[in-house]
Amino acid sequence: MLLKTAGLQSAPTTGSTQDKKREEKELEDEAHKIGRAVTTYCTDTGDLTTAAKYDLPITSWRILRDEPLLQKARLLITDATALATGSDSLTVAGYGITPATIALLTQDADDYEKFIVAPQTAINERSILTASLRPQVRALSALFDQMDDLALQFKGTPAGDAFAAAWLASGQIIDRGHGPSDTPPPPVPPAP
Secondary structure: OHHHHHHHHOOOOHHHHHHHHHHHHHHHHHHHHHHHHHHHHHHHHOOHHHHHHHOOOHHHHHHOOHHHHHHHHHHHHHHHHHHHOOOOHHHHHHOOOOHHHHHHHHHHHHHHHHHOOHHHHHHHHHHHHHHHHHHHHHHHHHHHHHHHHHHHHHOOOHHHHHHHHHHHHHOOOOOOOOOOOOOOOOOOOOOO
């Protein structure tokens, strides 16, 4: 159990972060593309209020993170859907605002939503595993202490003495002295 917990605790969390970045970029790119189409159509038809909401360069989409990005994309989906299903849907389709492009943006938003909390969830799970290690190590240490006591019971025969000595020797930690040095390094002479 301890080995499994330690393995899970030390597993990297970078995969979920990379997945999130990939999905975020896909959403930003698609939202920018549809946003530009909505901006162009609304400007051409005189709806400057809607046009202003999405008249953004790609860098403005990239600045948005997590929930603000998702909310802006969902708002764009709502407005684009209203345009694509309205009375002027044929003209709107000529700008690239179609049910298919909106479905792609919706899928990107749904995918990104799944990954918004993934890195934090992985970190939280790792934190829980870390907290559970201490009691498990303590329990294992207690078992080794019991084994130390039980190993003494084998003394009295040559084989038992050898076993007890080997068991007790296996638990010794040998300090090879590779720790920090007490003497400071020699000063480096100044360059001429």
